[in-house]
Amino acid sequence: MKIDVLWSPSELEGVSVQDRVAVVIDVLRAGTTIATAIRHGARAIFPVASIEEAMRLATSLGRGEVLLCGERQGLRVEGFDLGNSPAEFSFDLSDRTIVMTTTNGTRALAALSAAKVTYVASLVNLSAVAQQLGAAGGEPLIVCAGREGRVSAEDALCAGLLVERLVNEGPLISGGAAGAQLGDGAVAALALARAYSPADVLFLRNTAAGCALEKIGQGRDIELCAQVDAIPEIPVFRERQVTRLDLATELGSGGRQKAV
Numbered sequence: 371m372k373i374d375v376l377w378s379p380s381e382l383e384g385v386s387v388q389d390r391v392a393v394v395i396d397v398l399r400a401g402t403t404i405a406t407a408i409r410h411g412a413r414a415i416f417p418v419a420s421i422e423e424a425m426r427l428a429t430s431l432g433r434g435e436v437l438l439c440g441e442r443q444g445l446r447v448e449g450f451d452l453g454n455s456p457a458e459f460s461f462d463l464s465d466r467t468i469v470m471t472t473t474n475g476t477r478a479l480a481a482l483s484a485a486k487v488t489y490v491a492s493l494v495n496l497s498a499v500a501q502q503l504g505a506a507g508g509e510p511l512i513v514c515a516g517r518e519g520r521v522s523a524e525d526a527l528c529a530g531l532l533v534e535r536l537v538n539e540g541p542l543i544s545g546g547a548a549g550a551q552l553g554d555g556a557v558a559a560l561a562l563a564r565a566y567s568p569a570d571v572l573f574l575r576n577t578a579a580g581c582a583l584e585k586i587g588q589g590r591d592i593e594l595c596a597q598v599d600a601i602p603e604i605p606v607f608r609e610r611q612v613t614r615l616d617l618a619t620e621l622g623s624g625g626r627q628k629a630v
Contacts, residue, residue, distance in 0.1 A: 372509040373536060375529045375555035378516035379478045391508040392485040393499060393532070394607070396515035397524040398579040399454050400475025401492030402595045406456040408605045408614045411464035415605070415612040417476035421447055424471040431467065440471035444586050447471070456594045474522075478515040479607050485511070490605035490612060493528055493569055497599045500535035502615065510536070512556070523577045524595075529556075530563025571596045 376382060395401055404415055416431075418424045421440065424447075428438045439452040446453030454472050470476055482488045487506075491499040503510050512532060514525035533556050552560065566573060574580045574592045583589055604615040 371507065371536070372551040372553065373512070373533055373556045374509070374553040375512045375514070375526075375533065375559045377514050377521045377526055377529075377555055377559070378519060379481050379513060380516075380519055381555075382481055382513065385511075387482055387485040387511060389508075390485050390511040391503065391506050392482045392488040393491050393503070393510060393512045394475065394478045394482060394488060394515060395491050395512065395525045395528045395532070396472075396475035396478065397492045397528050398522070398574065398577070398583065398595050399456060399591055400470075400472040400515065401490050402494050402591075403454050403456045403459055404470075404475070404490050404605050404612055405492060405495045405601045405603060406594075407459040407463055407468060408603045408612070409601045410459060411462060411466070412459075412468055413465045413613070415468040415470055416610060417479040417607070417612060418469065418471050419477045419480045421471055424450075424469050428469045431469070436467045436469050437463075438469050440476075442473060444473075444582055444588060455588060455591050457591060474515040474517060478513055479612070482513065482607070483610065488607040489615070490607060491528065491532060493531075493596060493598045494594075494601040495599070495604060496528065496531055497535060498602050498604050500532055500539065502604050503532075503536060504539065512559075517579050522579055523562075524569075524574050524579060526559050527562055527566055527569055527573065530559035530561070531567060531569065533560045534563050534567070569596060569598060 428436050437451045440447045441454040452458045512529050516522045574596050605612045606615040
């Protein structure tokens with residue numbers, strides 16, 4: 371198994387993502403928020419890059435039938451139903467459809483629309499995603515959402531922790547990462563993880579994104595985003611939407627991962 375880590379979506383330029391099993395990491399906060407929404411029963415989440423696109427899609431789907439969600443500069447977009455705080459999505463969302471746009475995370479997902487399959491990861495579902503990657507085999511491409519086109523320490527750390535789990539637990543996972551070949555980005559992320567593990571609230575607070583959340587009064591979200599393995603669900607992005615990976619039907623689809 372070869373494992374690549376891109377520290378920001380800008381590194382995708384010139385990279386072929388077709389036939390790759392991809393992962394988008396956005397710890398603060400879209401990855402955590404999406405996992406939280408899936409955990410609470412959301413049927414589908416449509417991630418889009420711009421506010422205008424989000425509004426058009428919500429209108430085409432039926433504005434009264436969807437939750438329009440998103441942020442810019444960390445704050446809820448005016449006129450939207452919800453922002454990008456995982457705390458806002460901690461209620462019964464059974465069968466709800468969500469249209470979401472964020473500064474970093476949803477744009478990274480949109481950039482990977484051509485991938486074979488893309489999982490959404492953060493600290494809260496780290497081990498679940500690692501287990502799925504080991505079972506899926508292939509050559510994982512891990513993409514950090516970053517922050518405004520630049521590297522974000524929290525996403526890079528999470529990527530390193532994901533690589534560490536694949537490397538350490540590979541022999542225990544069918545099709546796992548025993549003897550994994552690491553690209554340079556994965557080597558650097560793994561070194562970061564080994565230097566700063568375990569991830570904790572203090573580390574996240576001291577990042578640029580953490581400081582920005584504190585400044586706008588949303589520091590409580592940092593604690594929610596730091597809860598490693600709090601969510602067992604795996605959000606999967608295919609055909610322009612994020613749904614919950616249904617492991618129970620995986621074998622029924624001939625070994626191919628299947629979302630519901």
